[in-house]
Amino acid sequence: MAGKPVLHYWNARGRMECIRWLLAAAGVEFEEKFIEVPADIEKLIKDGSLMFQQAPMVEIDGMKLVQCRAILNYIATKYNLYGKDAKERALIDMYTEGILDLTEMMLQVVISLPDQREAKISLLKEKTKNRYLPAYEKVLKSHGQDYLVGNRLTRVDIHLLEVLLYVEELDSSLLAPFPLLKALKSRISSLPNVMKFLQAGSQRNSPINAKQIEEARKIFKF
């Protein structure tokens, strides 16, 4: 019985935001059930809904999927955003993994203890500037096309836009030396589904604040 996908997570970006972005970009409406107190996650665990007792979990097409990459891969395949063949998928996967590594570094900054934060922010900026942004600029330069892979929109253009916006939140000058990335950011932002998601009132989640982190620590025990 096909209904809307249902996303189970707390009301923050965390590890669910990339999934929200991909569904939105694909034009797929989704529901969210927010985990707000420890009892919510305990119930999901007790019901056997979380294979590894962890969220994100997405109910989709009769499955209760956990693990971000499994969820992203399924959505990308379903909505034809995963390239046309195995070689395109290999490039998409390689580029996506780099973006996930960078996003993970950002997540680590957010959940880091205050005395470690400065050092982690420095490392993050250094890797962004010297490793990740140049790698994607180089891809765009190599083929001169409007999209990262296969000359059409795929999931990785969406993942990249998302992380470029986070990079700008961190330090808006970081994108300055990368004209092709700036252009891609602009182009992808203008796609109708994306533009809608970027507007106020969408299900896009906002930068996290200290109160949310404390709540998450209670719920997820980290």
Add this chain to the structure above:
Amino acid sequence: MAGKPVLHYWNARGRMECIRWLLAAAGVEFEEKFIEAPADMEKLIKDGSLMFQQVPMVEIDGMKLVQTRAILNYIATKYDLYGKDAKERALIDMYTEGIIDLTDMMLKVVTGFPDQREANISLAKDKAKSRYLPAFEKVLKSHGQDYLVGNRLTRVDIHLLEVLLYVEELDSSILDPFPLLKGLKSRISSLPNVKKFLQPGSQRKPPYDEKIIEKAKKIFKI
């Protein structure tokens, strides 16, 4: 020009071992170029062979692929070990990600600080016993089949066998409460390609020792 895949990594398990296992299980011969000194790594970076200046890197079908998951996905697709459709792939991905999480926990034992070693070992054993092993035992119990997904061999049976051998290295009695996992371990180990890989003289890498860890720390500057 199709030749054998070439694996670039240091001479240890690390993040390349799952790739060695999958190629071996698929019956694919491969070459290895070992990174033995910082200069080897610097050369690969200077040549532009490593998209994010990191290994593993696998040369295959004209591509220089980095990122473990990108490499595994490509190999699994190429050798028809990735299920028959998107839903099977979703299960395979979900199970694989859990296995990778557990493998990362065990890698941390080796790459973490020496004074945290005992704590990391405890954590890995505890999560194996209470989260991961029960989850996979439950999958096998749910369908009673010989393989995790789709009633035939897929990549995730190989990934699971590999990690079962590692948890046994940590604690040889750890599989005792899990008869179906023990059954799968035995069955998959008996497949001809796997049996060959398990024998001495194959390209399978041994457990870490102090010497290997010290070398890696120099090469990878950790």
